[in-house]
Amino acid sequence: MQSALPGAVWPAVPGGDGAATFALLQQFEDTQWLAGEQLAALQLRQLDVLLRHAYDTVPFYRKRWNGSYDPAATLSLERFSRLPRLTRAALQTRFEALKSEHIPAGHGRVFPVATTGSTGTPVQVLKTALVALLWNAFTLRDHLWHGRDLRGKLAVIRGRIEPFEAQSWGPATFGLLETGPAVMLGVGADVETQLAWLLEQRPDYLLTYATNAAELAKASLARGVRLPGLREVRLFAELLDPEVRDLCRRAWGAKVTDTYSASEVGYIALQCPEHDHYHVQSEGVLVEVLDDEGRPCASGEVGRVVVTVLHNFATPLVRYDIGDFAEPGGPCPCGRGLPVLRRIVGRTRNALVTADGKRYWPSWGSRALLEIAALRQYQLVQTEYGLVELRVVADGPLSADQQDRLRRHLLASLPPGMRLQLRHVDAIGRGAGGKFEEFVCEVPAP
């Protein structure tokens, strides 16, 4: 830790914002172990303040909640669950009406944040310094949970950025903790270029998208290239195919850690230090996973993720239907009381939809697929209720036997009655944010 005070080298006395970050982190160290009911009670306290603020100062909510919110009544989670949800579409179109007319001065600087719109239309929110403070504290929690050695070198491959070198890992640690350097590369570079860059940089940590990590690991395995110093691959922003964990372990002996976040919300869930599933960051967000009738999903059921951001008083997001689907899990054996998400299955557009309105998140295992044929790239696109298109980039035509085996393998993972069509394409691009989706549904729900 870096001291802002002359003379006090150890223990450090950090500068104002740094002290506040650690003050939060110190609280997180305790709250993570609280029982579910204790956490819920604390969340309710914060929720009460947030709802009053939203009702009093945000035109959208004042109008929308008329009749369903009573500031005089004692708030309960049951009452809360009766408030209408905020859709992504509403957030896109009602940005102005969702702004607070009175952002508390104590929350600090106000600034806009827009999503990349990689997987849909972009959305915009206002955030405050307080929201940023929580982001930093959760970032540090993630470092702590996964026992990272911050003195190591971090390589980042993401988005459309120019190659860049920084002295520190980023805003969460800057001026607060001594870190090693960070080096960055855009995800647009081809996999061979990326691999050569990683070999040259010799990072301890790699931060990138799951599909990109998988491609890098496959290329490493194919060429017999090791990345000896690499300890951990940190993933964000994309759905994680469980096979990626295995690939990274085989290629580099590195563990994989995933995070679930969204720019308009912040951190939603972080991977458990001891398991492959996720813990909801209940100190910052209240997460509901709801079935089609709006009831909370039981453990093992997949439902819609509805998020309430507890500390954004500039653009309050209350019961925001973010458009993702996830599967809640039971209590974690690690002992933390933070709720578990077993997996995040993605957005509506990553779900196969049938004519009767049922959603499926197909899982086919890309490794088995690639053992059938050496595809450079592939993507599954649902173009009609009954039809999925397999788009492939391959060096040459596939044999009839390969085509047949691919078809049989994939159809086994889709609901009955689906047809599969193969199509050769020259390239499959990433979305605007650099993210890649292996399954895309182009059909609206009935």
Add this chain to the structure above:
Amino acid sequence: MSRAARPLPWRFVSALSHDLWPAVPNPDGAFVLALLFQLERTQWLPPERLRELQSQQLDVLLRHACETVPFYRARWGRAPDAARLTELPVLTRRELQENFDALRSSAVPPQHGGTAESRTSGSTGAPVRVLKTALEGLFWRAITLRDHRWHQRDLGATLAVIRRGVTPGESPSWGAATEGLVETGKCVLQEVNLDVETLLDWLSRTGAGYLLTYPSLAAELARAALARGVRIPGLREVRTLGEALDPEARALCREAWGAPLTDMYTAEEVGYIALQCPEHEHYHVQCESVLVEVLDERGKPCAPGETGRLVLTSLHNFALPLVRYEIGDYAEVGEPCPCGRGLPVLRRVAGRVRNTLVTADGRRYWPHFGSRRLHEIAPIRQHQFVQKDFESIEARLATDRALTREEEEALRRYVLERLPPDMRLTFSYRDEIARAASGKFEDFVSEVAEPRPVRPALQ
């Protein structure tokens, strides 16, 4: 990080315009929690790593002391580095008393906050004056919170304090360490100079969850409670400070109230020195704030099991730096603690020089008799043993009635068995044996345990 001892959830106070969870505390509170966060980790570091980190801080302190403190500049010439700390002369209490002005820094970093003078009670010697900064106040607060965490206190309970110099009454919070940062229950305070029966009645009416007082008084209260059958049902823990702890006090508190006793070792000059381990009855040096040496008569570090003089270096006092300050207390070094904390262990704090028995050949002893055993032999209410010369001890006793010859003889045999050979014992009887002006009580005082020779202050 240990999950073994999860503290009860605390309710932090948010400094923003409204209630907030998690809380964003006021700037001082945030500093305190930032320190606490580090303390939560440093406690588990191995001793070698802790020494390295201490050395980093020590280097800065020594440079500052040499550059800005006339006393040290004259004594050291140029700034020593941390590795040579043990070659520096110790600073005696007497030197501190006589050189207050020469020990002040001429350039206290303004970022360390305001400077305030504080003085010891002088309970066991002439008072000493020191200066402290706001920064030290932050460390004091953070270590107080560490103590609360270690012992898993419920901060919502009522704290009863019986000490000298407090204003009897009630205060809405536990005090400065938690004020404005963590919500606590109320604090009820009482002066020490009331008789034990009155204090016990008061205590039983307070509904206190915690009692903070001197160990001798805790023992007296517990004895009185046992005699009268006074239970204090809500009492969870007795916290003690300010005196050498008689282990019997632990047994008495447990027996009287079923409450564990937790001791701490603090001094006005340096703040917290050692806190009781959460899992054992010995103490952990608070080495993030103070560097502690325990030295034998030749000035060599004591091995585990040996008792020696305590020499302290306060790591963050840049206003009146205390470097190798010989505070006048003795302590026994312990083995590394099985709890896994790397913080050095003091097995017991034996008290001051004047509480040691000295023989003509210069050997020191820490006689211990145990009030319970004495009470079993004769109806003794209070006792104090005073060494008058190298061969004789006076037993000052306050008793319920005159003792019989048999009781005196039994007492003599019991006491002499616990003293070095060839000591003589005389009895004198009093109505009451008063506490020192500080409120502290010493059950053994030597009038001949001369202080170590005092070096001339400045050449």
